[in-house]
Amino acid sequence: MEIQHIILRHVKMDLLQPFTTSLGTEYDKEFILVEIQSKTGISGWAESVASPDPLYKEETIKTNWHIMEEFLIPLLFKQPIGHPDEVSERFSHIRGNYMAKSALEGAIWDLYAKERGIPLARALGGTKEKIDVGISIGIQESVDQLLKVIERYVQEGYKRIKVKIQPGWDVDVIREVRKHFPHIPLMADANSAYTLRDADHLMALDEFNLTMIEQPLSHDDIIDHAELQAKLKTPICLDESIHSVEDVRKAIKLGSCKVINIKIGRVGGLTEAKKIHDLCQAHGIPVWCGGMLESGVGRAHNIAITTLPNFILPGDTAASSRYWQQDIIDPEVTVDNGVITVPDAPGIGYEPNRDRIRERTLYSKLYKM
Template sequence: MSIPIKQVKLHKLSMRLNNPFMTSFGTLQDKEFFIIEAVDKDGKRGFGESVAFTSPWYTEETVKTNEHVMEDFLIPILQKNEIAHPDEVSNLFSSIRRNNMAKAAIEGAIWDLYAKRENMSLSEALGGTKKTIDVGISIGIQPTIQDLLHVIEKYVKEGYKRVKIKIKPGRDIDVLREVRFHFPELSIMADANSAYTLKDVEHLKKMDELDLMMLEQPLAHDDIVDHAKLQAAIETPICLDESINSLDDVKKAIQLGSCKIINIKIGRVGGITEAKRIHDYCEKYNIPVWCGGMLEAGVGRAHNVALTTLPQFILPGDTAGSSHYWQEDIIRPEVEVEQGMIHVPDKPGIGYEIDGEALKKATVGVKTFDFH
């Protein structure tokens, strides 16, 4: 039986982050994104969230390209086809090259709607089993080491299970050494966002003395081959992020020995269905995975929580609580972290209600697409 979609709405939002988020490729304070609302003939509503940024520094996608691809290609494909299960969406969209974040945003709304129609939680619909998930925190580059230590101390006291520190050339080994000195037992990972090359091998070898959980995406955003050379030269586990856009990328990375850990981001790989395929493959080959964050608001955060209930997500993800990022989120209740854990909601769908007032306040435009 098909999912009777009656309407899709694109809500364009602009929300201000509590703190500017600085990485090796730029600083972000205001986040523009889309909330996708899929409405069925019974009035049930499923929600997805786009995660592309306004500038193409993480991948080639942007808020504007997402809007164009959703409006001119993906929604028309949905209007012409019947869907019985969300797993069919990625196949329907396969004629459109890449644009994974646009695809994931719409597919996410279909997954939420499907779970609500089946009267089950999204985590249950995905086959997830965990009732709680462990989470870490991602910290942007701070003005000084002292500022960084202060921020880390705050989150350690709040019980976060690990800390991810953004690094770049000139702000890496010394910073990490200082953090390790002050926090000898803390699980630390370093995220380079592609800031290094193979010329930096000797420099990156110094990380081996710091007992890091992982070094994330040190080399080029689209590379798998050079990462294999680097992983052979250093003991610190490499985790691939930007290089992984599909299950095929994962297969190549594992075969070449490019990494020991995979970061799965729903938006980056084109949706929950592909994320699940990657998870299942990594489980088969005993590769630990974790769920990365893209500074999501509540809807995207809820999708991440549901995905992380799958068994091979054995490392803490980046899904921190709503209040870490936003003065006011668009869901109720907000995502809350207690002693480094999130309790997985068991209500139908994503398990959180949309706060209509908060959504309206953040909305800068709405487009509606009717289905027949």
């Protein structure tokens, strides 16, 4: 693949309703949309999941733009790319900045699949034609409101319900959810809101038969999680702590978790996500794909990676209509009774709508060799 040009766009989309976690409340979604066009005239698309503020991780939209512009894009222009796996190798001497790397690498993967006339899922080695998906529900104003929201999504057929928790909104809330929905697959996501001092309190969650509790302790920890997992019957799932296959190897060796959440942006791209998938599969650790309030472009990448066989648990890739009045892809991502049919068109399988993208773009810049 020989790159003709790269376009970065700072895009802003309004969420249908606020989304609240222990980290804060989001009312809209700002992100960098990446378009890489080859000399064949075909474009590959991806997005950075970095936010304006360094809350989930240290990366932000501004730092991503800087790293892409000053360091990563020049490396892509250095010489033609034979296979997308080469991109992570080319970026390897640049420390961290996983979301910036992932956005550019993802566009290369989409371009690669399109130039070969195959779906991105197949290019990655995926085999599923349909994937099960769940829903992630933010912290609500009241338990009654939470129960109403859950009821709606249970009726829509989502295969798993994820409820955000934080100190003061946890055990009693989950108890009420279980009372009203005794049989649904249910998990709790703490977004690093607790410490080991809360171990006895978190053990109270064991009675509710949760599929997992996600990232209860510090965002960069695998040591304390191992101690907590030894006390809990509920499987711990690591999210923020995992950036690479090497992190996963250490977490497995320490017994820090029984499940891994793979977010493409957090681990630096699809190539690293595949490596993590393969290692977890070899050790009997199920994985699932987490969401970052992506637009349809990022959502399409999540769908593609979820077609790999060890993505056993339903991910967070809900329908476009869950978040947006109108998405920036055609057709939008739809969910039928908790199932997404994997598109069979080349690349990500959805067409970015340039008019809607233009309407939502705050700033853009084109880069040429």
